Amino acid sequence: MKNIFDINGRIFDECKEHRDDNERIPMLLTGEYGIGKTNAALLYCIRNPGSLYFSFKNIKSSLAPSIFAKHYSHIFSECYDWNDFFLQLEKYAKNIVPAVFFDDYGDRNDKEEFSNCLNDFLNRNKYICQIILIINKGERMSHLGEAFGVVMQEFNPVIVRKAFDRISEADAFRLSALTDGYYELLKLYNDEISFEENIKQFLNNGSPFYRFAVDYLSHFLRSPESYNSLLYAIALGNNRITEMSDFTGFPKNKVDKYIKALQEIRLVWKTKDRNGHSIYVIKNNYFKLWYKYLFAEQTDIDGNFSDDTIANFINELEHKLVPETFGKWCCHWIFIHQNRLSDRIPHVYEEKNLNVNINGIVFDYAETVSGKLILLKTFINKPSKEEWLEIEKAALTVTPFYNTEFIIGSMNGFKEYYWNINRKYDNIHLVQLQSLNI
Structure with a gap:
């Protein structure tokens, strides 16, 4: 797979435009979990020497200054707090004028001191650097003031086609329909084997393709188990609150509470059926297939799903989801x-x-x-x-x-x-x- 950001390129152009026009406010790069925001930031740093990348993932904000400083020990001496960190960044940035990425900004609700020191840093300095905060859609932007927002979109079928040397136009569209344009899923595709062979390799409970759904829910929800039951119910056609309650055994008020949480992380959206009744559907194809065919299925000793499961998975994709996706486009x-x-x-x-x-x-x-x-x-x-x-x-x-x-x-x-x-x-x-x- 070619680097998909070579083809897309929009994120880098917007970084440069923002650096010139809005020096005193940070840029907020947002997008779906798994869409490739981290990859975009790291690639930008490779191509623009002097730029810096930090991640708050699994790190308390109070510990981050010390950890971040050690990562770039040639730039920072020991940092005990955010004020110290930004003072040292100020000295470095005056000569370099870098882009500075802070990934996983929404990982914890503990960024008040960071945000205050960041605002002080930006107010003291003009044209010194571009601060880019990276956050997943659905996460809360705690203590963030004014920011210039850029949304990173899913990769459309045309870009998916250009990302691979040996893929037909039809297979590129099928892959786009299967992955919903998520970078973390697209990058798993091997264009040296057939589309069907790729799916067979994907359908193993140890594969990154399978694990993506597990990781997605674990990232946003403390106890995914109950939410899994609701998503399974919806995938099987139980789209109304009453139907979900009957299927799971959860009281309606609990179903309603959990559904709202799933809406917040954009796994489920609310629509109306032909009779005007409210129904809830799983938002994208990957999760529809995962919950309908993989969630409750048993695998063999090697983690592989049965031939029947694979056949049903492919049949649903080919004869229902691909046509629906083409119709939407x-x-x-x-x-x-x-x-x-x-x-x-x-x-x-x-x-x-x-x-x-x-x-x-x-x-x-x-x-x-x-x-x-x-x-x-x-x-x-x-x-x-x-x-x-x-x-x-x-x-x-x-x-x-x-x-x-x-x-x-x-x-x-x-x-x-x-x-x-x-x-x-x-x-x-x-x-x-x-x-x-x-």
Whole structure:
């Protein structure tokens, strides 16, 4: 795997821009746990000699000045408190003008003295260095005053494709759907073997792929066991509070309390079903698969899951989650190309507009915007002429042909017939993997 940050690069550009424009406030780099924030910081330090990296992980703030000073003993003498630490940093930074990273800032709620001394340091010094605090989404930013925020996003399918020398466009998308663009999972992929062989290696209870879910919950929650039961219940289709209570045996008030905690760490989100009832779903594909197929399964003596478990895991990914993910990216394509479709913003993320049945054809998205019908229908394989005629027939039951914008998505391209009608009519839009260059 190539270094994915060579391709992305955004984080470094924003660091440099912030250093020039906002010298007296720290930069706050945030993103999901496992997204690659630490890797980005360490790589930045390698490429920018003189920059410094510190981590609060598993360290009390009161002990950190001494530990940090020992890490860079050629820069710091012994430090007993934060005031001493920042005075020594001030002497060093005057000649170097470095970026200074403090990772795991949200690891403990004990940063008041650190924050006060940091603010004093920044108020005394201008253009001396860039302070970057790194925090996971969902962690509390204790005692932090003004800061310039930069959010590190998951890596999209286009970047995933460019990160590997020997991976097909389709496999890159499948990998993106499986990992949700998390760097800690992406880096485990071996492009010298097939996608299926990679999954077989992932599905071992000692593998980093398996351990990521365990580590994620352990990082945010003191007692993950009860939360595991709820996530397992949701993965099996128990999406309402009452259903979760019945499945786990927990009283409803306890379920409600735990669900709120899972929402805070963005593992679960609240939506509504077709009848308008509140339901809770697991946010991303990796955790959906992990809890549905791996959480309660037994392994053999080597930690491997059964052939049936592996087959069910792959089947769910291939026939449900990959198509759903492709549909979501096609919805995003509609959103970013909205000016081509309507003079008003389409609501492509609202549940009521998704999986809409029109005359027997289920559209990924359907909505009337400013009097014009916008339809999205996606396919994994190349759609046939007959499938187009069915789409057209369904649309005509609602509104005339010229009053409809047709978006047809296909992961594996289109037959010549579709390109012909695309050239003939300007209200037929074809979206394939190459189109998702976001």
